[in-house]
Amino acid sequence: MSLIDTDLSFDPRDPRFPVPGGALTWSVQVFTTGNGYGLRPAEPLVEADRVHLRTGYAALGQQRTVDAGEVEIEVSLSDGVLTWSITAQHAEPIKAVKLLLRGLPQEQLRAGWWTPNTGRSHTHHERFQLEYPGPEWATPWVAVGTESDCSSLSVRDPSVRKHVLHVHQPAHSPEPIVELLHVPAASARGTTCQVPEIRLRANADPVDQDLDEHLRFVEEAHGLVPWESRPDVPDWLRDTSLVVTLHGQHWTGYVFNTFSQMGDALRFIAQHIDPHRVLAYLPGWEGRYYYAYPRYRPGEDLGGADGFAELVRTAHDLGFRLMPMFGGHGANVTQYPDWERAVMRNDTDRYVELLNRPDWDSDRSGEGDQVFLNPAEPGFRTHLVESISALVEEFGVDAAFLDTVGYYFNDPRHDVFDGYRLLVEELHRRHPGLVLAAEGWWDALSALFPLSQQWFGTDRDLRAPRVVSHYARTTGHLAEGTPGRGSTGVHEKGYIPRPPDVVREGHLPVVGVVDDTVALHGDELAAICRWAAANSPR
Template sequence: MDQFGFDFGDPRIRLGDWTLSLQLFTFENVYGLDAARLRTSGDDERVETEALGLTWAGAQEKAEGTGGLTVERTEDGIAFTARGTHTKTLRRAKVVLYGLPDGTLTGFHFTDRPIGDGQAFAYPGAVPHAHRVHTPLLFLKTAEGDYFYFQSLESEMRPKTFAVYRDPRGNGTTVELIHEELATRMSGAIETPQWRVGRTADPERIARQHVEHVRKTFGFVEWQSNPLVPDWLKQVGFVAYIHGQHWSGHIFNSYDDMRVLLRRLADRLDGRHILAHLAGWEGRYYWKYGDYTPDARMGGADGFRRLCEEAHELGIHIQTMLGGNCANREAPGFWQWGESSYMRRADGGIEWGNAPDWDTSRAHETSWQAWLNPGAPGWHQHLLGQASDLIEIYGVDSIFLDTDGHWVNDPNYPVFDGFRRLRDTLKQRYPEVMLTGEHWSDGLLAVTPFTHDDTLHNLNFEHLIAPYVRTYPYNSWGDPGRNSSGVFEGGWSAFKPSGDKPHIIPGLVFVDGTLEAAPDAVDAAIAHARRYVANLAR
């Protein structure tokens, strides 16, 4: 974790045992409060501090602007908000807490993680050198077994970063709590939502309160009563994860192969309880993203239509995989809908996302792979149109949005709003169609409560999230025949069966020959599905 090699000179504010400071960030530099122009008032229960000037260069230089903190006691710690003004655009406000004990870090999506040389956690999207968290809550577990918690009581989806490290001068653990304004409304003023920090012996109580807060904020509801979830999906007890065509053009299953597979599965389990998730159905996986139409080598439009029709005759529902924010710049018409829709970071730079080694050249050069903002009119309308065509022409029952958790603070259009509008339009047009996503976060639970994010298979506090979500085997999981991950870029992954939990719908990965190569694993998965279906009726 990068640090300054000098004392930045921040004046510190104290309330009881808590010590804090504030830094403000433009796109050009970082600023502290001017200690010579700092006014503080309050008592043992509340402190208000306001600086009528700022400093930079580690307090060697002065700058115009203001900054302040309001800190109040709570039953187990403190609550505070920060604010600032500057002559230039402010993007972030960082509150630093000092002198905390050593320990390990834990949160909703990961087990205990040592502080080590420093850890950073980002919400809602990943940033370089930071772990992604699904909701802005972090715990520091001490050697004594109690917990410090750090929580943002946010009212919308805006970026948060938590940074935790040991003070290099030996003064305990330092925690940074960083808020970033939505780039679409950044200005010369910034104000954070309320942060709450405290100490507790019962982290589940804090987690439960936090889930209730984000539930009200984003409006997600329990699975069984969720109007986004069609009745047919509530009867699904098995997801057949069928791999089609790899990026290289290698075909695992053609449309006819998929039809045969689904017939054989329907012989063993009522088709009403089967969802067929099709990855690489459109042709070369990822290379054809943005052009979601059937592939000639796999059987063409007629072959895909026969697949969907026969699946429906068997009672099986079809889910097709689309890139929610990713497309090939070589896709037909990209200049019309893609060029104006690039995802951009808050500083205006184009976001290029990840760079898989699709061709195994070890070059990781994927400049053809454009990352697009679903909130941008061009890509939003194209994605909506492509999904609508699949539903209307072929009767596709569910649209899966790949990489929907890839979030950036775009200064042109809010990413999350784009997904919400897509949800609303599809639901209005096609009430029985499901919108599914790769990832989950507190906000995405209100958009895509059906997801294959594999963090949900082994999650801290999962009983608090499970009522609102359903998941199934992830894209990278290996098949039981030869541990192939099919179209997924990893290539190989040890087979593992689905977890036996109510929020995990049993499923299995199918590449070519899986039924013949792993009959025992298929039998076990179908038996698991039958048990799951039996429990649905209770």
């Protein structure tokens, strides 16, 4: 059963408190590493523009009180915006604080929920959960209702920390309950938790203005810079119209393209689009994809160092830019003996988190030696920096792609986002012109990476594409099917039909090349190149 579907089998009987000037009610729950708690019933101070409450804890279900600390909450009303300030103190370390809301307009609830990166044709209804930072909630702002009649929620967090929106209607409730959880960084967990400011605009009219206010906060908090003025974006990236994925060697050892064959593919592509407008992306260049992680040297079965050097010369002579792929987290324990020092741990530091174990060889079981390492751990971060730097210095590649860094992990030993930031800073210090790209994106991550892949399957027709396009560019995922049968190359998705090409704001089209692409599907490849030259946005 999914964690989204699990629930209490009893009514927690949370006391409900008012907001100034409205029918909405709210409750709070606090979760420690040992248990969950509600608030004791209490009489808040109610004024015209604020409600203030200080109270202690009760066990969930209100069967007994618990002398373990207190919670102080103030709800203020200003210019139509309700703002919650919540400070929880408890004898045990606090792992989450939940704000529960009831009484949002029924018409808005029936219309559904959406985020800036929700597809235009989609809304969230009934029971659902969104988690920031992640593919479905790229910035902690959400609206319920239509764009002309909606309410909006915004979390003004100056740091990158987990937030969860969960909406459901349990059997004990006559109406939907909106839960908004703040999860402190496990690396900084303590007995006091100051929840970032939570804002609710009951009638977000105009809704675009409310979103823009949220984005201005995000820009200041995380150092986001508009695309046009980013110092980490060279002119060639601004002119890029197409990303070409040149698949190398699969985990099993199957070779889709040697370095020589990649060069031949680039020569073919150069006949149909100006190479100066193309970024060539290289997954599986290091040999057996993911199996060789995190040892990054040109794969011997593909042509080794000499073959890779020749590929770089060919690409640059034609005008292409090259972007090899590196694992931001992934590692084969047989390839990295010091893995236990850097491996992701659960939030209480009790065990290793086994995150992502694809079935690479089709034996219908996940592989046993794959782990995720934390680039915030100094040793692994140094390893990544040195590996990428060696490739830049020895071969002159133009960019580096970091796999899976769009995922957020609450590792108690090292703050993962801090690791991303330090990694980027060191690489830019050593190689100021190097472009860094990421798998996936969200608001603060776009401040570090000017280019990212959309997670495969994510609707690119975003409700508010400016949430990414104002700051960065996206491109299609590694696993988008190639011309012909739709092979996903080195990825584990098998065969997937290639999606149709459409113009999306701030999005660069992608086309993949596997072993039969040029020979059997060259006409389709050529047509895609011509379409990208004529249609892709700048």
